[in-house]
Amino acid sequence: METAMQYLKEDPWKITEKTFDTKWLGKAEAIMCLGNGYLGMRSVTEEKYVGETRNLFVAGTFNKFDENEVTELPNVPDMIGMELLFDGERLDLSKGKYSNYSRVLNLRTGELTRSFQWKHGQINVELTFKRCVSFAQKHVFAQQVLVENLGKEVTLEIISGIDGQKTNSGSQHFTEGDKSLTENRFLQMMPKTTQSKIAFVLSTVHNLEKTEDCYDGTKKRIEMGRRKIYNRYWQTLAPNETLKLEKFSSVYTTIDKEHLGKTPQDLKKIALEELKEIRKNGYQELAKASAAAWDKEVWSVFPIKIKTENTLDQLAIHFAKYHLHVMTPAHDERMNIGAKGLSGEGYKGHTFWDTEIFMLPYFTFTHPEIAKKLVTYRYLGLAGAHKKATENGYQGAQFPWEAAWPEDGETTPVWGAADILTGLPTKIWSGFIEQHITSDVTYGIKQFIDVTNDQQFAWEKGYEVIFDTAIFWASRLEWSEENQRFEILDVVGPDEYKEHVDNNAFTNHTAHWNIQLAISLYEELKKNQPEQFAKLAEKLPLNEAYQEWQTKVAAIYLPQPNEAGIIPQDDTYLTKKEIDLTKYKNDSQVGTLFHEYNLEQVNEMQVSKQADVLLLLFLFENLFSKEEKRLNWDYYEPKTLHDSSLSLSTHAILAADLGEIALSYDLFQQAINIDMGENMLSSNEGIHAASLGGIWQMTVFGYGGVRCLDGQLRIEPHLPKAWEALEFGIMWHQQPLKIEVTQEGFTVTNHGEQAIEFIAFDKVYLLEEQIKITF
Numbered sequence: 001m002e003t004a005m006q007y008l009k010e011d012p013w014k015i016t017e018k019t020f021d022t023k024w025l026g027k028a029e030a031i032m033c034l035g036n037g038y039l040g041m042r043s044v045t046e047e048k049y050v051g052e053t054r055n056l057f058v059a060g061t062f063n064k065f066d067e068n069e070v071t072e073l074p075n076v077p078d079m080i081g082m083e084l085l086f087d088g089e090r091l092d093l094s095k096g097k098y099s100n101y102s103r104v105l106n107l108r109t110g111e112l113t114r115s116f117q118w119k120h121g122q123i124n125v126e127l128t129f130k131r132c133v134s135f136a137q138k139h140v141f142a143q144q145v146l147v148e149n150l151g152k153e154v155t156l157e158i159i160s161g162i163d164g165q166k167t168n169s170g171s172q173h174f175t176e177g178d179k180s181l182t183e184n185r186f187l188q189m190m191p192k193t194t195q196s197k198i199a200f201v202l203s204t205v206h207n208l209e210k211t212e213d214c215y216d217g218t219k220k221r222i223e224m225g226r227r228k229i230y231n232r233y234w235q236t237l238a239p240n241e242t243l244k245l246e247k248f249s250s251v252y253t254t255i256d257k258e259h260l261g262k263t264p265q266d267l268k269k270i271a272l273e274e275l276k277e278i279r280k281n282g283y284q285e286l287a288k289a290s291a292a293a294w295d296k297e298v299w300s301v302f303p304i305k306i307k308t309e310n311t312l313d314q315l316a317i318h319f320a321k322y323h324l325h326v327m328t329p330a331h332d333e334r335m336n337i338g339a340k341g342l343s344g345e346g347y348k349g350h351t352f353w354d355t356e357i358f359m360l361p362y363f364t365f366t367h368p369e370i371a372k373k374l375v376t377y378r379y380l381g382l383a384g385a386h387k388k389a390t391e392n393g394y395q396g397a398q399f400p401w402e403a404a405w406p407e408d409g410e411t412t413p414v415w416g417a418a419d420i421l422t423g424l425p426t427k428i429w430s431g432f433i434e435q436h437i438t439s440d441v442t443y444g445i446k447q448f449i450d451v452t453n454d455q456q457f458a459w460e461k462g463y464e465v466i467f468d469t470a471i472f473w474a475s476r477l478e479w480s481e482e483n484q485r486f487e488i489l490d491v492v493g494p495d496e497y498k499e500h501v502d503n504n505a506f507t508n509h510t511a512h513w514n515i516q517l518a519i520s521l522y523e524e525l526k527k528n529q530p531e532q533f534a535k536l537a538e539k540l541p542l543n544e545a546y547q548e549w550q551t552k553v554a555a556i557y558l559p560q561p562n563e564a565g566i567i568p569q570d571d572t573y574l575t576k577k578e579i580d581l582t583k584y585k586n587d588s589q590v591g592t593l594f595h596e597y598n599l600e601q602v603n604e605m606q607v608s609k610q611a612d613v614l615l616l617l618f619l620f621e622n623l624f625s626k627e628e629k630r631l632n633w634d635y636y637e638p639k640t641l642h643d644s645s646l647s648l649s650t651h652a653i654l655a656a657d658l659g660e661i662a663l664s665y666d667l668f669q670q671a672i673n674i675d676m677g678e679n680m681l682s683s684n685e686g687i688h689a690a691s692l693g694g695i696w697q698m699t700v701f702g703y704g705g706v707r708c709l710d711g712q713l714r715i716e717p718h719l720p721k722a723w724e725a726l727e728f729g730i731m732w733h734q735q736p737l738k739i740e741v742t743q744e745g746f747t748v749t750n751h752g753e754q755a756i757e758f759i760a761f762d763k764v765y766l767l768e769e770q771i772k773i774t775f
């Protein structure tokens with residue numbers, strides 16, 4: 001496939017677009033998106049094009065457009081857009097000729113730069129646009145535009161301000177709100193979400209100067225229109241003259257944690273004061289402070305260094321870490337990560353199991369303070385989980401498949417893509433029956449407690465979730481008279497190409513694990529910490545629950561390997577027909593099976609969307625033998641289309657575990673290209689958050705060989721041939737560890753004060769300062 005993206009061998013920090021084509025707008029907008037976890041914006045161009053998706057999102061600000069829709073992150077009025085007219089001719093790269101084009105995202109600094117020369121008739125100008133979302137001041141973003149006149153004298157007209165005519169693909173989530181001008185300079189707009197009633201304060205200010213004489217000769221006028229407030233500037237540029245425009249903008253909302261209780265008028269004043277200061281200091285200062293914050297908070301924390309000729313691998317790590325921090329609301333535990341981060345309207349900003357299984361491990365192992373916020377979000381979601389369980393006739397906490405504001409409960413939409421046979425929308429069953437999310441949440445919380453040893457979180461929040469989810473599972477089990485066992489019927493497992501299945505192996509095993517975990521915890525806490533335990537028992541009916549868990553747990557049906565060693569994905573998967581999947585597996589687009597079959601037909605085939613049984617083998621590797629892993633890999637991988645971006649990273653890790661390093665590395669290459677790669681349409685709806693978490697996991701869990709198993713740290717690295725060395729770090733029980741791996745062996749250095757234990761190749765090591773192990 002044609003591509004406009006370029007990755008330079010000598011620079012593992014930059015994503016570069018080398019040609020501009022309006023049919024590929026979505027790719028650059030999403031993969032080059034800017035943000036800081038509080039807000040995220042797609043990297044649309046200043047000038048507008050048909051086909052663009054101009055999105056600005058503020059984490060957590062969900063709104064419901066009407067009763068028939070679910071909540072979504074509203075698309076905030078645009079403050080990036082600018083119209084530039086030269087002698088009345090609008091800047092438009094599809095007209096005239098452009099040369100020396102590049103758009104570069106510097107992952108290290110978080111700055112986006114676009115530059116080119118544009119010639120159209122008499123117009124001949126060189127333009128450079130710079131932009132950054134401050135990583136230091138989370139409400140603020142800034143732009144700088146340099147216009148150099150390479151031709152004859154030209155009049156430049158600039159129209160720039162706040163444009164509230166944006167929607168989420170047609171759904172308008174905002175009231176128009178007041179508009180105002182302060183000190184003849186600061187433009188402000190105060191729209192409010194229609195249902196959740198969150199007031200937004202949007203502010204922007206411009207600085208326009210010729211390189212020498214500030215403001216000289218610039219004419220300016222303020223204008224307002226429906227949902228719009230903007231300035232219009234006119235400036236004549238002599239030959240070789242350069243004009244600099246800087247624009248500083250900010251967003252505040254009435255749910256901002258640090259300003260809770262303040263009125264929109266209070267926020268308006270706060271925003272004004274901040275913008276005054278920022279404007280005085282200028283774009284460069286802001287960009288510098290932002291880059292310094294990126295360095296301090298992200299790049300200097302457990303850096304990953306790969307010694308390899310394949311610079312793309314190192315770039316992929318930087319790309320993944322960059323986006324993981326852009327998308328994560330580290331400032332507020334009432335919010336979580338969307339499946340598309342803050343980079344697109346896809347999945348409406350909702351949180352899925354993607355967080356616990358794919359993104360959370362990165363934070364748990366390297367930024368525990370951020371991970372704590374993410375797991376606390378689930379604790380705050382207990383109210384929504386109780387609501388969902390009650391609505392479904394169950395007890396305890398049943399977590400929603402898609403989550404937005406923590407208390408809201410289930411937010412999965414009911415209808416989705418067209419069914420090619422009936423022409424009607426397909427029902428999305430995940431919100432009703434994709435129930436493994438509840439044990440996935442428990443898994444994430446247990447891993448967080450094991451890795452961080454954060455006892456305070458465990459006692460105040462974590463244990464409660466573990467018990468409450470076990471209460472749900474016990475109530476969810478169904479007794480089968482015929483089989484004399486507890487079963488879990490009518491679910492969707494991780495493989496979403498199989499709906500309404502009974503006894504999905506992943507669901508049954510993880511539900512069993514969740515209950516078993518609650519039993520052991522109950523026994524341990526009651527015995528060793530009776531006073532604290534009593535407090536928990538006041539909140540939850542733990543003694544009755546314990547009796548029920550004990551009577552039920554041993555009778556839960558856990559699908560076991562058959563004579564051929566294959567764990568049945570569900571009761572009927574192995575009996576379904578097999579078809580030749582070569583064509584779909586080789587297709588550069590995902591989901592092409594649905595060009596020929598509808599979901600009902602796919603349900604009847606042995607074809608999987610993503611890892612299911614294999615994911616179980618990865619997450620709970622202690623429960624299965626290596627031989628079982630190998631046999632199930634051989635059976636399921638060929639039947640898996642990797643149509644979900646959650647699939648490849650799990651397969652790459654498992655392949656590495658199985659000693660298939662070359663195969664694993666091939667899968668790694670495919671996985672890192674889900675967003676970065678040549679498929680120019682793959683990221684239109686937003687980046688694939690889980691796959692980015694997967695890039696970190698493939699590196700640290702796959703090749704670094706790190707695992708947290710039954711509460712113990714295991715390190716068994718194995719590098720791909722193409723990597724001479726790998727260096728990374730993790731935090732284990734609050735002790736920072738550095739791990740350096742070569743093809744010959746590895747060294748673990750403890751930079752903390754306390755010794756820790758780890759297991760490598762069946763041997764337990766006590767690590768005080770440094771241990772070297774050769775293969």
Ligand code: IFM
Pocket residue numbers: 339347352353354494496644646690
């Ligand atoms: O959570 C995933 C799911 O496993 C596959 N479909 C997309 C969802 C969001 O990423």
